[in-house]
Amino acid sequence: MTEKGHATKRPTWAVTIVALTVGISFGSAFAAEQPASCELHPVLLEDFNELSVSATRLGAARWTAHTPWSGDFGDAAFANPGPRGPFKVEDGVLTITASKDRNGKWTSGLLAAADASGAGTGTRYGYSEARMKMPPGPGTWPAFWLAALKPATVTEGNVELDVIEYYGQFTSAYQAATHIWYKQQPQKTRGEGQKVTVPNDALVQDFHTFGVDISPQAIVFFFDRTPVWSQPTPPELDGPLYPLVNLALGGGWPIDQTPNPSTLLVDYVHVYGRGPGPAEGCPPAPEVLPR
16 A cells, blocks of 8 residues: 555555554653553544535534645545535435546545644544445445644655555455655655455445554554554654545556445544553553543
């Protein structure tokens, strides 16, 4: 996987981890941060009882409809909100629909909890989770991910966490990834990807949760609140990350057989924050979520 808005490639799958125990040493860079509490507090509880989205500037809205750095991606143009736009909310569920217009051009939708000025909602440490049902069919490319909450003019050392990227032609797996982006120093750009296997067609048949816990020690990815992958927290993670959710098309794969329309269902996006926690680290976030 490559950064949204940069060249796309076909995914390189890694070995699946179905369960893990996190045990990564506490780095000296965080030694001065010693708040003892692991308590999570709500930062963004989006249950989609209404739709609060603007085109590119947050203003009073909760979401924008394009990536803050104007790097929209994939083979469907992300459309602005409106009566004929890709977003609808009904019975507490958001739908993002990719469809062809009268000229045969694909449009679809993205929500970002930030804009180009660096305004937005996010947290450095804590737990973020989305509950979603994927669209069936080849060529679909839905995702839930986090990006650095900084002005778009900041291009060096930006962290991106792909909690889930689902490629519609691979019906028994999805991709999680970490990326560190350097535009001016591309030799410093790096990342890791992980294939997470699931029962065939499980992600299009029902809703599932996709989460990530971030601490000074580790970034831990969850599927249905079970840990599936972990990476050491990079030193570039020096500020909050905000959530994005989208239905893109393509991702390096053909869309000639993609169903028209194709719809991603999103039940909620929840973000909980906390401090760095004690030196020994905090327990996995799903175990201590507020009730």
